[in-house]
Amino acid sequence: MRLLEIKDLKVYYFVRDGVIKAIDGIRLWMDKGESLGVVGESGSGKSTLAAAIMRLIPPPGKIVEGSILFKGVDLTKLKEEDMRKIRGKSISMVFQDPMTSLDPLQTIGDHLTETILAHEKIDRRKAIEMALELLDKVGIPKDRFKDYPHQFSGGMRQRVMIALAMALKPDLIIADEPTTALDVIIQAQILDLLRELKDELNMSLILISHDLSVVSEIADRIAVMYAGHVMEFSDAMPLFDDPLHPYTQGLMRSVPNIELSDQELRFIPGNPPDMLNPPSGCRFHPRCPRAMEICRIKEPPLVEVEKGRFVKCFLYGNDA
């Protein structure tokens, strides 16, 4: 059984000016022990995806259609009280901004200990032991147990967030742009940490980022999102070696690679999609160098081009 399976998910925001179809019918899945990278730019819907899985979509947003099967259970159909049992325990999240995600009035040691105690039936001493172990695993010296969040730098706080996310040994950790607010050296440290934890503990991880390079450091499989759809979904290496979707190709050509000497940096013409009035048919067609007549009219299906490689594009599949 797959760890996570998303089918035909649609998340809409009903705002004053209309409906923002942030996620408009996507299919995704991942297995235990895998790390899934979700890449997308503005308007792609990637952050909405994280919120949707955690059932934390703020109003005026709603899950309009589709299912999110987590270990076989459809999260969209759960009652809030049941969902609360899952949040933090079975699925936990690391947020983007480490500055504001921690309670300023609690020492991080207490925060960790309380989190553990709230869900595990053990005594306080054992909980503190576990907390110390966690801090050690994420590379925070034990003597910082009694420090407050403001005494930590951004990178350290993010490590605390990761420790918190791991505290209850969840089945799945979702990291939503975990390194975006951090400097490049610290970012590298955090990515190394995530990779270590993934390898050692066989952690299942969803890493959401706008940065393809960041995702390539950790992800086994990658989903490329654009305007609320998954455009390409495959294992990481084949995706980088041979991107299929024109958007993925365009994206890769526009990422500066510091290891190349004379890189011709390209860009994708046009502008990010207006999510109140997204383009018809294939949402990428206005900017696609290979758009055909049909792309304007119909939305392409997600087809399996080779084993494990899925693309949402009329250039591939039966109609190609």
Added chain:
Amino acid sequence: MSEITTKFSSRIFRILARGGMETYVCLIGGFIVFVVIFMAVFAPFISPHDPITSVADPLMPPNSEFPLGTDNLGRDVLSRIIYGSRTVLLVALVSSLFSLVIGVSLGLLSGYAGGSLDRALSLIMDSIYAFPGLILAIAIAAMLGPGISNMTVAIAIVYIPTYFRMTRGQVLSLKGHLFVEAARAIGADDKTIMFRYILPNLLSTVVVVFTLNIADAILTEAGLSFLGLGVPPPTPDWGFDLKSGQGFFTAGYWWLITFPGIMIILLVIGFSLLGEGLNEILNPRLRAR
């Protein structure tokens, strides 16, 4: 400036056409205000009688000829209500406009300049603000003496700090914004920055404060007149009529104070709804992402 107002009103039209709770609130408030303004403007045409002359027996209860009855001097209550709207609106609007112009200008200057000017002005304004509005209005009006213009001045002074504080607060926040720094970078001087970059970004809040402020001013005006510090008789005024009708209430002549009272409350609600609705429309809460 006219460019700003035309753009503004077209924006309002566009937003009002969309519907939503705040739009209805705004429309209800706006309707009430409109009715009262209509009353004031067309008073000579719609008022059945002259409000200051006795036209019938005193203390007649509401009947077919005098729908709201007559007061203790035989004057038609309905006519007094209709003409009374003029006084109320005139005083409230004029004094609020005064407060706005002075308060916003000083707030703009003070917030932008900072330093000792800011501290001095803030001190003065905070001191005025510390007094409960009505008490202060009474004190000033008592000093100046009764009469419409004195009352207007008194009320104007009382509300200057409201505009000052609001404007100053916004200016302080806007001053640090990137587009203000960008304006400096292209060579804009302080005057240009204040009037082209900061002031236009204040306007929507100022409009809201204005409408809410008028509601307050109406109450203060009624209060002053009630205490005899406002309009001299026989000028029709809701507050004054409330006062003079007070003594007759216990004797069973309820219509003398009821109708002026209702009108005051209604107009205040009207402006309040208008202001609250406008606030939601013009300064919408951040949409959830």
Added chain:
Amino acid sequence: MHDIVIEVKDLKKYFPVQKGFIETLISRKREYVKAVDGISFKIQRGDIFGLAGESGCGKTTTGRLISRLIEPTSGKIFFNHQDITNVKGEELRRLRRKIQIIFQDPYASLNPRMKIGDAVGHPLEIHGITKGEKKREMVLEVLEKVGLTPPEKFYEVYPHELSGGQRQRVAIARAIILKPEFIVADEPVSMIDVSIRASILNLMLELKRSFNLTYLFITHDLAVAKYITNRLAIMYLGKIVELGPTRRVLTDPLHPYTLALLSSVPVPNPRAKKKRIVIKGEVPNAINPPPGCRFHPRCPRAMEICGRVEPKLMEIEKGHWVACHLYG
């Protein structure tokens, strides 16, 4: 021919630390955040001079100093060999015609209540160059140049109707309408979608050619720096630690910090086995920087002298300078 547009000599900017009331009563000592602590460099006409580093290194402050949005605590700034360190008033205003700045945040750098046409044309008004129909013509011309076509349509819209990339083009249009000589670009593409960045960068390159511009390009992204800058200075905690031709600095870095930075940059290639240079700790605060070389507490190659003596910038190969005791 050395046509030096900008020269900076021992530039310093210290920001006083705000203290609470009680604290000011108790201790007399003033503390300062030494954001920029003695930097010197020259920018030649036609250069795209990169200033790179992590947050808190002082690069943004340097940009603000050179564009004279803030005044230096000490040191000198020269523009076309003229001392502009303390210009004020009318002279400063005239300087603004020649030195312009593009900010990082395209969402915040435009006045939300000003139409694009008015915003871009405002510099013309301020400097009394033209008005009315002629002004409109010039604005339309420059809007076309930055790729906002049809310019008539963009003239009438407000910032909130545009995307981040479009807004940044507006900011660029506003910066070039006075035909400046020098532009400070403060992280101009950091907040723009990756797939559009190159179009903005390419626009900047094209404008450089058309208008003979010189740029100071501030960035934290070394990959972007590699793409667009020809000279690069690496800053750490208020000091320049390495400076040289971009290709040299990023291919054969001299300073251990540059090496560490380079090894941390993620590469879009899952096969790349990163040999990360592990740097312990975090950037110390700029109020009490470490003695000697600022980087020494975290440097994997620190020696005894590094904790005592601050290394000076020395030219190791032609045009390539480094401040490190490992050399010389």
